[in-house]
Amino acid sequence: MNIFLCLALGLLATATLCQGFCFVLPRVLDTTTGRLPNGCIDAEGTIHQIGNAWNDKDCNRCKCLKHGIGCCSQIPRYFGLPESCKVVVNKDCTHKLVNENDPDSVCVPRGAVG
Template sequence: MTMLKRGATHCQDIMDKIWHPVGSSWTNKKCVKCTCKADGMRCCDGLPKIFNVPEDCTVEYNYKTCTFKVSEKKNPSIPCSHSAVGK
């Protein structure tokens, strides 16, 4: 959470540097979801944290669609098991 100065009418997304009016919500270019309220800006990850990925696999994030894929490095069409937290 980022506190706003008293009387502020906008919040600035620290990732995109775009100003958003109080009362608005948005998702920035790194899939972080934010809300601007009179008392401050609140943001949380829009993508889960991926862990327990086997060494022969890779995680590919798509920040345009805010999705991810865990697949084999040698054959990306084969999905891999993994664990995830959040979102």
């Protein structure tokens, strides 16, 4: 029975590490017409149709919804990392934990905020 409990807790901890935080930005009025546009306008000024999804420059996966833009971070917020460990984010939004003092050692966080 203890084995199943340990396995379940381990799976829950892994799931927590894979999630990022989410947020919603309300749709904004078009300044020229004073009405809501037919889609969503992102931070760069690009218009996205309702239902379309994209990655923004901050590694958030966003989707245009009827009520606004819903985005979730693709990079977890780690906590409990040793000071020498840093999160390195690549241009394609992949990331890895790197120990700056000892590249051969593994950085293991206590968890992540998701």
